[in-house]
Amino acid sequence: MTTTRRLAAALAVTATMLAPPARADVAVGDKISDANIDKVKDLISPGLEWCIKRGFPMTVGETKRVEWPRAYKEATEKYSSQVKLSADGRSMENYVAGQPFAKLDPKDPQFVTKIMFNYDYGYVNGLDDTDLRNFDADTGSIADHGPMTIERHFLLDHFRRLFWTGRLYVDPKPEKPNPNGYRAQQGLYPVLEPFDLKGVGA
Structure with missing residues (x-):
């Protein structure tokens, strides 16, 4: 993550932490759209607000406690x-x-x-490692008010990430020796579809 992205994310999180508790007249099951977004404007992020205003509705769900592993x-x-x-x-x-x-x-x-x-x-x-196989991804544009227009569909064979530090489950833990001093390394390859990009990876 670049310094600029880190700073922007940090400022957003800080603003959220320092803001007073918000209240809104919403209930589980409410459908939020551009027409009634003011009901939740103080409860959602700018990113969610942007999506809702451009035709991506949101249904209010129940709050649930998220437990750490x-x-x-x-x-x-x-x-x-x-x-x-x-x-x-x-x-x-x-x-x-x-x-x-x-x-x-x-x-x-x-x-x-x-x-x-x-x-x-x-x-x-992720903690020790991440392993995802044969998954899809799409790229395209989002209209001012409407669904995403898919321009390219990708089928990706394998995403893998290995954490060298902070390991909790798989030996060696908590750190896997690595002379470069990396936190983690990852790879995404190969692309299976579309054909003109088959075999490409990063």
């Missing part, structure tokens, strides 16, 4: 208190596994940077 939670409780940012804020010291910074203080000068490290080391990005 047990190993991730235990690692956070065990190790987070020892983690510190380097003097330049570009790396962490004493990180082992789990969420690096479990306790955040908005008055901390490094608050935003810590949020981004928490995001980058969150379990939703």
